[in-house]
Amino acid sequence: MISIIGAGPIGAYLAWRLAKEGENVRLFEEHPNIGRPVQCAGIVSKNIRNFVNIDKEFVLNTINGTRIYSPNGECFEIKGDKEAYILDRAKFDSYLVEKALDENVELYLGYKFLSMENGNLIFDRGGFKTDVLVGADGPLSGVAKNAEMFNNRKNLIGIQVRAFLDKETDFVELYFGEEFPGFFGWVIPEGKGICRIGIAGEEVSNNFNKFLRRFSPLKIIEKQGGLIPVYNKNIQIQKDNVFLVGDAAAQNKATTGGGIVFGLKAAKILSDCLIDNKNYEREIKRKLKKDLDMNLKIRLILNKFDNEKYNSLIKLLNQDKIKEFFVSNGDMDYPTKFGFGLAIREPRLLKFLF
């Protein structure tokens, strides 16, 4: 029996994959409903298609480009075709759980995991025996804490509003500068005149209010917020028969905080390991760690930028040869795939590394 704690997108996807291969799977979720509360801007790259069929049931909008603003207001625009999708997260999570249920996964809603002792799972309302325990229980993973794998992890705070805002519907806007320490501001159109406007960081409330004022007057529909794990290279993801995946393992892109595509990839790797009896840590090292580490490297460099550096970076990127390169090679998830080519086209970019 494999028990998965957390019916977010990663736990549900993992449950679905395992059950499809004939494993007995139980999926536990502390909330009474799937997908609520929503704590996500819901943008995923086209790479999501490697894991799920894009279904209009959960896709609200398709994105064809990004505008990146430097502190002095200069804009670097990258265009593409169906580069990213905007998800209705509650519907996306529900879709994945439905897929799991179709494969006979046992779903337990309203069960909060407390601990595991000698193969016995203890919830706030009863217990179960298990052979394998998977923590897909998000940034504050109780499974990681219980197995003493949480250590000194950090989370950022992400905060956003959904509001009516007149913006082009197929472009995402990103705002960089000292106003967004350790992160950036985003405006993501979900369609029907509604945008998700947010920022993330260690301290957000003052900067968030300041950011929102740029768009005032704003008719706010809803406020949302949550935690974004800060990836670091030392996070332990496996101990005996306990495994961590998704936000519980901080498998997010340190550049953007995005955790859905990498989390799904990690879940695919974990399901293959559990089925074929392979070492999860080693497979993650082989198939995902390089990109997690590269995103972290870029994040650590950006964290040192002041406004002047951002201004000169955007100026340097704003050349036709760079834009053309991005159109055919850019991949918002995997900088290792295009970083080298970018540096060859514009060697002055290398100075930002040091």
Ligand SMILES: Cc1cc2nc3c(=O)[nH]c(=O)nc-3n(C[C@H](O)[C@H](O)[C@H](O)COP(=O)(O)OP(=O)(O)OC[C@H]3O[C@@H](n4cnc5c(N)ncnc54)[C@H](O)[C@@H]3O)c2cc1C
């Ligand atoms: C403001 C914000 C914006 C974001 N925007 C994006 C974005 O645009 N694109 C992107 O890719 N990512 C984004 N992310 C990150 C993304 O939301 C996460 O990476 C993703 O939700 C991870 O999925 P998960 O299944 O690992 O964890 P979660 O979605 O956190 O799911 C964990 C589940 O476990 C349950 N759980 C927790 N503890 C227990 C327990 N003890 N017992 C039982 N159940 C438990 C929770 O209720 C939850 O349902 C954003 C995050 C934030 C905060």
